[in-house]
Amino acid sequence: MTRGSFSDRRHLVNGVSIPGLGFGTYKHGVTSATTVEMIRHAAQIGYRLFDTASLYANERSIGAGLRRSGVPREELFVVSKVWNQDQGYESTLAVIEESLADLRMEYIDLYLIHWPIPADHDHDWKDLNLATWRAMEKCYREGKLRAIGVSNFLEHHLQPLMAAAEIPVMVNEMEMNVGYYQREIHRFCLEQGIQIVAYSPLKGIDRGYPALEQLAQKYSRTPAQIALRWLIQLGMIPIPRSYDRERIKENTEVFDFNLTPAELELLCSIQDADRHHQHPDSARIRIDRYAKQKI
């Protein structure tokens, strides 16, 4: 495998190009000024993909930081998502307009359904997902969204949506990290041509997994860099989040070494049963984004 570079892009099924490494933006309790500054800094050192969501309530600061960076809009790739209580046709149309206004952008590069089963929708989540998708398809056709997809969808969530979708699901943003490699959904998405964006890619790096530590030593890298390289070589797009300048840079320095196929598989095989993960079939904690102040 070629090592690639930080500026490499992949292509989604509709031909839109997407950066191969992105920047996560969710951090609880951080101020607008810090967010603007870190986003500006990340864009200036070469990050192009920025992952936000209406739930994060930080789209205003993300937009401001990106404008301040001076990077042309067409080089950037902004991801946002519709949160649970906004799922449905009319409400999704409305919340997309809200995100566009908060970002102060004319289009969003990739828009996702954040979670498959909102609270109190165990009985009708398939219809709800489809109504949400129809609104996203409308905005896609109008040029407000350049690509559309989902997040936290397992195969049985994806199947009904894919069967009814007029515009294909292009991306699935899933938790993927050392200790929690989700092999089944990875394989399914590869078969279906759905690009995986790997969220929380650094979770678990501080757990002292011997294989991760040994590889870090072998390649003179940090465990974070090994974890990111592993995800990239598996064909995923990791979106590490850091608000520390050194680590923001460190997380980009993953294009000058290659893990062997056996090392990739070794990291895939680590399954840490002690770690708690919220399963997509659960309704997830009720989070009322309207109770939060936008930054």
Ligand SMILES: NC(=O)c1ccc[n+]([C@@H]2O[C@H](COP(=O)([O-])OP(=O)(O)OC[C@H]3O[C@@H](n4cnc5c(N)ncnc54)[C@H](OP(=O)(O)O)[C@@H]3O)[C@@H](O)[C@H]2O)c1
């Ligand atoms: N779609 C979804 O449902 C979903 C869910 C969760 C997250 N996400 C997205 O994915 C992004 C990333 O996930 P995440 O924020 O949960 O976790 P993450 O990126 O895996 O880890 C972030 C943590 O790692 C630390 N860190 C960053 N770089 C490091 C390095 N090189 N060495 C050691 N520690 C490092 C950060 O601290 P410092 O800031 O101090 O560096 C922070 O505490 C989020 O920001 C969000 O955009 C999406």
